[in-house]
Amino acid sequence: xxxxxxxxxxxxxxxxxxxxxxxxxxxxxxxxxxxxxxxxxxxxxxxxxxxxxxxxxxxxxxxxxxxxxxxxxxxxxxxxxxxxxxxxxxxxxxxxxxxxxxxxxxxxxxxxxxxxxxxxxxxxxxxxxxxxxxxxxxxxxxxxxxxxxxxxxxxxxxxxxxxxxxxxxxxxxxxxxxxxxxxxxxxxxxxxxxxxxxxxxxxxxxxxxxxxxxxxxxxxxxxxxxxxxxxxxxxxxxxxxxxxxxxxxxxxxxxxxxxxxxxxxxxxxxxxxxxxxxxxxxxxxxx
Amino acid sequence: xxxxxxxxxxxxxxxxxxxxxxxxxxxxxxxxxxxxxxxxxxxxxxxxxxxxxxxxxxxxxxxxxxxxxxxxxxxxxxxxxxxxxxxxxxxxxxxxxxxxxxxxxxxxxxxxxxxxxxxxxxxxxxxxxxxxxxxxxxxxxxxxxxxxxxxxxxxxxxxxxxxxxxxxxxxxxxxxxxxxxxxxxxxxxxxxxxxxxxxxxxxxxxxxxxxxxxxxxxxxxxxxxxxxxxxxxxxxxxxxxxxxxxxxxxxxxxxxxxxxxxxxxxxxxxxxxxxxxxx
Numbered sequence: 031x032x033x034x035x036x037x038x039x040x041x042x043x044x045x046x047x048x049x050x051x052x053x054x055x056x057x058x059x060x061x062x063x064x065x066x067x068x069x070x071x072x073x074x075x076x077x078x079x080x081x082x083x084x085x086x087x088x089x090x091x092x093x094x095x096x097x098x099x100x101x102x103x104x105x106x107x108x109x110x111x112x113x114x115x116x117x118x119x120x121x122x123x124x125x126x127x128x129x130x131x132x133x134x135x136x137x138x139x140x141x142x143x144x145x146x147x148x149x150x151x152x153x154x155x156x157x158x159x160x161x162x163x164x165x166x167x168x169x170x171x172x173x174x175x176x177x178x179x180x181x182x183x184x185x186x187x188x189x190x191x192x193x194x195x196x197x198x199x200x201x202x203x204x205x206x207x208x209x210x211x212x213x214x215x216x217x218x219x220x221x222x223x224x225x226x227x228x229x230x231x232x233x234x235x236x237x238x239x240x241x242x243x244x245x246x247x248x249x250x251x252x253x254x255x256x257x258x259x260x261x262x263x264x265x266x267x268x269x270x271x272x273x274x275x276x277x278x279x280x281x282x283x284x285x286x287x288x289x290x291x292x293x294x295x296x297x298x299x300x301x302x303x304x305x306x307x308x309x310x311x312x313x314x315x316x317x
Numbered sequence: 318x319x320x321x322x323x324x325x326x327x328x329x330x331x332x333x334x335x336x337x338x339x340x341x342x343x344x345x346x347x348x349x350x351x352x353x354x355x356x357x358x359x360x361x362x363x364x365x366x367x368x369x370x371x372x373x374x375x376x377x378x379x380x381x382x383x384x385x386x387x388x389x390x391x392x393x394x395x396x397x398x399x400x401x402x403x404x405x406x407x408x409x410x411x412x413x414x415x416x417x418x419x420x421x422x423x424x425x426x427x428x429x430x431x432x433x434x435x436x437x438x439x440x441x442x443x444x445x446x447x448x449x450x451x452x453x454x455x456x457x458x459x460x461x462x463x464x465x466x467x468x469x470x471x472x473x474x475x476x477x478x479x480x481x482x483x484x485x486x487x488x489x490x491x492x493x494x495x496x497x498x499x500x501x502x503x504x505x506x507x508x509x510x511x512x513x514x515x516x517x518x519x520x521x522x523x524x525x526x527x528x529x530x531x532x533x534x535x536x537x538x539x540x541x542x543x544x545x546x547x548x549x550x551x552x553x554x555x556x557x558x559x560x561x562x563x564x565x566x567x568x569x570x571x572x573x574x575x576x577x578x579x580x581x582x583x584x585x586x587x588x589x590x591x592x593x594x595x596x
Binding site for chain 1: 328331332340358359406427432439440443463531555567
């Protein structure tokens with residue numbers, strides 16, 4: 031018996047080994063590397079091993095850092111609010127108002143297909159819509175709502191948030207839909223028989239039962255937005271900054287140690303946010 | 318059936334708007350990529366033409382698009398196969414208790430939530446400092462796996478959580494070895510889900526940008542090439558390329574979905590051989 035269990039353990043180890051190996055080489059080692067380099071020194075064209083806290087001192091001493099971190103949280107929070115409301119509504123419609131499984135799967139797939147296409151193309155595709163002579167401006171002018179084209183549609187915080195919501199709402203829809211599909215329909219009938227109205231059922235039965243899905247979706251959206259650099263750069267026309275852009279700017283200037291220090295702080299921030307959110311949900315149980 | 322409530326129509330309208338929001342912009346550039354020769358990046362259309370698509374096939378007009386497409390395609394296949402194999406093995410491992418499984422699980426979650434630019438920067442630094450050259454097929458490949466493997470493993474969790482263990486017990490009772498059980502019982506049952514893992518592996522790799530940015534080396538993958546174009550190309554050729562690669566993605570998704578559908582149907586039709594053993 032003891033032997034058998036040991037063998038099962040060994041088999042499990044072998045099966046997990048490739049995944050562990052990939053993660054050690056391409057996840058753990060790079061993080062360690064970044065942590066080490068964050069203490070190095072940089073000249074204009076090379077980086078020199080050292081152990082000094084200058085990069086962190088500069089980072090925490092600069093008011094830009096705080097502004098950029100604040101901006102990052104702002105993007106995360108606003109995007110989260112929009113993706114949650116839209117994602118929940120869409121998932122609710124699919125789970126409770128579409129009646130046959132075939133239609134549910136078909137409409138669900140329709141929602142997920144854009145996820146499998148290129149994010150960059152999806153960002154580019156907002157240009158003809160939001161541009162100065164774009165569809166939105168021409169429509170508003172022809173309706174007489176505005177006289178002059180609006181400048182803040184493209185290359186602004188508005189465009190950044192719009193692109194985030196466009197790209198990431200799906201990450202809310204999928205987990206929330208998944209938990210909704212597992213809600214026992216008899217619970218809802220019980221609530222209705224007990225005299226609850228639609229809003230009460232939604233608020234007191236469905237939302238609490240969807241909490242794990244909401245949490246998983248929120249983790250996805252918040253981490254994706256906090257770690258992003260490309261959407262902010264492209265959609266703001268390089269006018270706004272978040273932490274990811276701070277890092278990528280340093281990289282472009284070959285200031286790797288300072289990029290690494292910022293990256294360490296960003297990773298720490300993201301992990302703290304996740305740790306707080308994970309207190310509310312056991313991911314493995316929910317899949 | 319009871320009649321539809323009023324909230325159904327309201328929600329259906331919201332859902333339709335959501336779909337319009339999802340697909341509208343992509344359809345717009347699809348239309349604009351047929352822009353006439355003198356046309357610009359926005360409406361109105363100045364006639365229709367295939368000019369911008371033709372431009373794509375001329376080597377000098379834009380960068381090395383076809384080379385980058387070939388690389389992205391090859392890399393996508395590499396990542397796809399690796400993701401499927403490693404995820405299935407990992408999924409099987411996690412069905413048992415093993416020492417360190419919690420650590421591995423948290424690593425997977427970290428891999429999923431870590432800002433992509435950290436992987437890019439870390440892998441890039443690691444390679445350059447140890448004297449290796451970054452190349453899309455080595456460092457780029459590994460960096461992309463940190464994005465596809467978590468999805469693969471999480472799908473496997475979902476699959477095995479719903480897996481009926483009595484099939485395996487039946488196989489074992491009939492004298493099958495663990496390998497035979499896996500090969501003839503478990504794998505055929507989970508096969509349609511594996512196609513899903515493959516779809517994730519391929520498309521996530523094919524479209525990956527952030528994790529490949531500093532790890533692809535001197536030869537660009539397609540998303541990197543497109544990103545480069547956004548800064549210096551201001552003609553609808555950008556839309557033409559976007560339309561082509563989106564159509565390609567859609568074709569791949571269609572292929573994967575069809576295969577899944579057939580696999581599921583085949584399994585439903587031939588899954589039971591009850592009674593066929595009787596004379």
